[in-house]
Structure formats: C-alpha cells, structure tokens
Amino acid sequence: MNWLSILVQGSLLGGLYALFAVGLSLSFGIMRLVNIAHGDFIVLSAFAGLVAVRALGLDAIATLLVVIPTMAAIGYALQRGVLNLTLGSNILPPLLVTFGISVIIQNGLLQGFGADIQRLHWGAIETQSIALPGGVAVGVFPLIVFAVAVVSIFALQILFYRTTLGRAFRAASDDPETAELMGIDKRHLYALAMAIAMVFTALAGVLFAIRTTFDPASGPIRLIFAFEAVIIGGLGSLWGTLAGGILLGIAQAFGQALSPTWQILAGHIAFLIVLVLRPSGLFPRQRDE
C-alpha cells in the first residue's frame, strides 16, 4: 500500500467533492434552503453536457459554455418561480419541494435516456498522468478538477467579501427583513444566489461526467457526498468545504485501498467520526452575536 499515493489521489478526488458541495453550501448559507435535488442537478448537468456533445458536436469541456448558462437560467427561474414560495419559518416545505424535484429529474432522465451508464469523453487527457517522486502517478484530469475547485472557491471568496453583491448576500443571510430595508429585493437576490449555485453545479456535473460514469440514478449519492463535505468542513465556510471534500476523498481512497467495497463506507465513517468529535465541523463560521 502506497500511503502517499492514497493521500494524493484522495485529495484530488476531494476537489471534485468540494465542487459538488459548493452549490449546496451556497443555497444553504444564503437562503437556509436545503436542496435535496442538488445531486440530481449535478447529474442533469452531466446529461446536458452529453446532449451538447451529441447535438452540437462540442468537445466535452466546451459543453460548459452551453451547460453553465443553461443551468444558471434554470436556477434563477426555479428559485424565483418555485423555491422562493417555499421559504419561511417552516423548514419542511423546501425539503419536500426539492425532494419532489429530485424525483422528477431522475424519472425525466430515465424517460429520456434510459438507465444506460453514460460517460463524457475528453480524449487523451483522461488517461494522461504525471509521475511524481515517491512512485506516485497523478492523473492530469483529476489535477485539473482539483485546480478548478480551488479557483472556484477563491472566486466565490472574492465575490462574497469584495463585491456589493456579496455584501448583499451576507446581509440577507444575516437578516433578510432588515436587508429589504436596505433596498435588497430578496426574491431577486435569492434567485441570483441559486443561479450562481447552479453555475458551480454545472461545472461539477460536466467534470464529474468526464471523470466517471453516470446514469439517471447517480444523483442521491452525490448529494450525500456534497452534504458530508459541507458538514465536515463546517457550515458557512467555503475553504472548510474544500477541506471537508479533501478529508472525505482521502477517507474513501483509504477505504478503497483496503478493499474496493470499503470506499463509500470509509467516507461515511470518517464523516460520522467528525460529527461525533466536532459536531459543528472543522472550520465553523465564527460569529459572535
């Protein structure tokens, strides 16, 4: 067992999990909305990429130019038209509605594409690797995914802490009613937040589709991974989410090294251990009120 290799591969896998988690973290952080359909939106993005390749003949990665705007528009419309109506003091309606959306997406995809396992191909880059000292070979594509995750989180960090829109997001997250007094239109702002969440969901979905196989039922387990990354990292902390994704990835890589059947279970066990030892995650947002 090459420990270093496991650590590196696990970390890179964690980058993908962090990307899975970003959209979920945004919608919860800004609107207190738990999007049960999040995993299915990742898979929907993957299928959208597939359609773009088949119908437009695009390169796998170039499909992002189509998939990202499409998913962002869907996110805006969905939030403005449906999800805003579910938000309130009761947390149950958004859970039920997004659960329903999850069922609709899964069955819609099944209807349209069948239960076949799909894959997006991006040519030779999928199998290229770089040899590192210590007998570790790093895949180029997982490295790219990891870099995309880091850049994404960095970009969101700038959006949140350096822009007017980011200030409005944080203000609305603190106190939506007072935010309205500042001239912030909550319905529009929330729709924008969901659109941004969907940008990263689309990104995650297409990269996921190039990295591994998927089918219409792949969503729920991605939702679980995303949840685990967010909770391990600590709610409301984007860098924490990256750390959570990496920890989850490493745990899964170790599990898989023990026995292929242990991969998923090892991730869940790591998640439970963190939950027991640090219920608010590794890097909870500090806020003294």
Add this chain to the structure above:
Amino acid sequence: MTLLRTRALRAFYGDFQALFDIDVTVEEGETVAIIGANGAGKTTFLRAVVGQLETAPEMVEFDGKPIGHMTAHDIVRMGVAMVPEGRKLFPSLTVEENLRIGAYCGRPGHWTLERIYELFPVLGERARLPATSLSGGQQQMASVGRALMSNPRLLLCDELSLGLAPVVIRDIYARLATVAREGTTLVIVEQDINRALDASARFYCFQEGRVALTAPCQGFDRSNITAAYFGT
C-alpha cells in the same frame, strides 16, 4: 409641502388589529415625534410606512404618491429610510460594510462614507472591525449612518435611546439635529417623552393603536400628556 401622509391607516398582525385609522402628516423638513406606551403601535406604524406590513395603497402617501402597496425595497428607493428598533446591524459584516450596504439602493445625494465618518468619527476609527464589536451607542450610530447612506428624504428612527446611557443618548440626538438641519425630515419614535419632545416640532401620542393626542411641542404643558399616554 407634505412629505408623508397616512390616511385611516390600519395594520394587522394576522387577525390582531394593531393600528386603527391613523392619520399622520409630516411636512418636508420637519421633525415629528411619535410617543406612546409599550404596545401603543408606534413600531407598527413605522413598519407599515416602510412597507414591512401590508396596507392598502392610499393609506400611506409619500411625496403625494400612494406607497401603501409597495415593498420595503422599493420604498427605500423613493427616499424613506429606517433606523430599526434594536439597531439590527448585520453581524457578519464589518462596520464599513454595514454602512456601504446602506447605499445599496443607489440613491444619489450628499451622504457618503466620508460624511458619515465626519458625523460619527468613532465609526471611522472602527471601520474594519465586525459590527458586533461596537458598544451599544456606537452600534446605534452605525445604524443611523447606515440609514443615512441611502440619502433619505425621510428618516424614521425607532427607539434610538433604548438601552443606552443618558450621555450617549444626548450625543446621538445632537448629531441627529445636525442631520435635520441639513434638510432631512425626521420621524422619531421614543418612549423617552422629554427626549423626543425636545428634539421635535410636533408630536403624536399613540394609545392602543390610535392617535390619542397631537400638538406642537413648543409651549405645550407636558403634564397633559399623561392621560393620552396611559389612557387614564
């Protein structure tokens, strides 16, 4: 010119009626106090004016236009800002970010970050700190500053003195007088009657959701307020 006029304003919390046919007028450039006991409907009145409570369109008129049906985020764009009860600063924003978010609606005017720091120098010294690190009085200043950043024509202040030391209250009201002198119209809601009446030209006394008394502050025998205040 009349800046704010409410006509038979009614407001409800669910089935509970909190305001009954309130008629209030505020002239441009004037400072008006609204006093009354706890639960008299003062805060409800302000919430109805800024669009946080549903009312019929013509019940609230601002600058001659009905605004009773408008949302809070549209009303602030017209030039009505509120300093909410309990300050309500955004805890995850710094002092400066709290002030900047006040300008979110993008109304042009002479209130800028620099001018707010002139009015409240202590905020400038603490600009980069979290809003939660401020003392109560400083938080109140930040809340006033945040409201001013929207360049309002009408500024509504809800219980500025709540929980503050007398010397701090005096300080804040002195700055507020500066704001009024520059032409901003003020509506001051207070439980501290003398403080409110000293700062204002006219007052309304609310009692159980109705206007019990209204008069100019100058030369009014304040002992007459007791009955309107307590309903005895």
